[in-house]
Amino acid sequence: MIRFENVSVQFDQRRVLHDISLTLTEKRIAVVGANGSGKSTFVRLLNGLQTATSGTVTVDDFNPAKDGRKLRRHVGFVFQNPDNQIVYPVVEEDLAFGLKALKLPKDEVHRRIDEILARYDLTDFKTHPSHLLSGGQKQLLAISGVLVMNPRYVIFDEPTTLLDLRNRNRVERAIAKLDQTVITVSHDLDLIADYDRVLVFDQGKIALDDTPANALPKYREMMA
Numbered sequence: 262m263i264r265f266e267n268v269s270v271q272f273d274q275r276r277v278l279h280d281i282s283l284t285l286t287e288k289r290i291a292v293v294g295a296n297g298s299g300k301s302t303f304v305r306l307l308n309g310l311q312t313a314t315s316g317t318v319t320v321d322d323f324n325p326a327k328d329g330r331k332l333r334r335h336v337g338f339v340f341q342n343p344d345n346q347i348v349y350p351v352v353e354e355d356l357a358f359g360l361k362a363l364k365l366p367k368d369e370v371h372r373r374i375d376e377i378l379a380r381y382d383l384t385d386f387k388t389h390p391s392h393l394l395s396g397g398q399k400q401l402l403a404i405s406g407v408l409v410m411n412p413r414y415v416i417f418d419e420p421t422t423l424l425d426l427r428n429r430n431r432v433e434r435a436i437a438k439l440d441q442t443v444i445t446v447s448h449d450l451d452l453i454a455d456y457d458r459v460l461v462f463d464q465g466k467i468a469l470d471d472t473p474a475n476a477l478p479k480y481r482e483m484m485a
């Protein structure tokens with residue numbers, strides 16, 4: 262369970278999140294809103310990439326402000342641009358990178374890597390240079406690098422923005438199949454149309470908190 266209690270975030274003199282209080286228990290939660298409304302700041306609070314200026318964030322038994330390292334294994338984060346996420350020059354090395362910190366037996370490391378490559382049709386690219394993958398394959402590799410760690414939550418920050426329609430659809434299907442709790446920031450409203458809950462951000466506050474069926478038509482009106 263995720264809980265925000267009176268959470269605000271301020272950069273210099275500017276408040277970008279205002280006194281957010283909520284509890285998240287749903288399996289698929291979408292975060293939408295205009296550019297600069299605070300969506301990324303909100304989700305970055307969930308794995309300690311961002312700390313609250315005031316208030317408390319709790320993710321299960323973790324306090325992201327204090328348990329950053331442990332929490333990053335519990336809460337995986339997929340960035341918009343996979344180039345910011347893929348750090349090693351060869352596909353299998355990139356997947357092994359995070360796993361090293363878990364100190365797993367070698368055969369378990371290989372098993373997890375082979376399983377995730379197979380899941381996303383990347384097996385043939387196991388020993389390929391990561392930077393030569395297509396944009397869609399890179400995004401799937403970035404997702405694989407997060408999932409191979411078996412996180413409890415996966416956050417996607419605009420996962421389809423840079424993709425063509427075919428790869429967008431692949432990523433949509435990949436997200437839909439996940440067992441984890443998923444929190445997705447997106448401007449792609451079709452991507453989140455069947456989610457359980459939508460949080461609509463407006464100038465650092467939650468303007469709407471509802472099902473997609475109720476929230477999205479109102480959001481479209483807000484943006485008209």
Ligand SMILES: Nc1ncnc2c1ncn2[C@@H]1O[C@H](COP(=O)(O)OP(=O)(O)OP(=O)(O)O)[C@@H](O)[C@H]1O
Pocket residue numbers: 272277294295296297298299300301302303
């Ligand atoms: N590290 C930072 N230092 C200063 N200002 C920041 C920082 N991070 C974000 N901001 C500012 O906070 C506000 C909210 O940014 P945020 O990235 O959370 O918005 P967003 O809703 O995710 O926007 P977008 O849809 O454009 O990605 C913006 O005005 C942004 O410029």
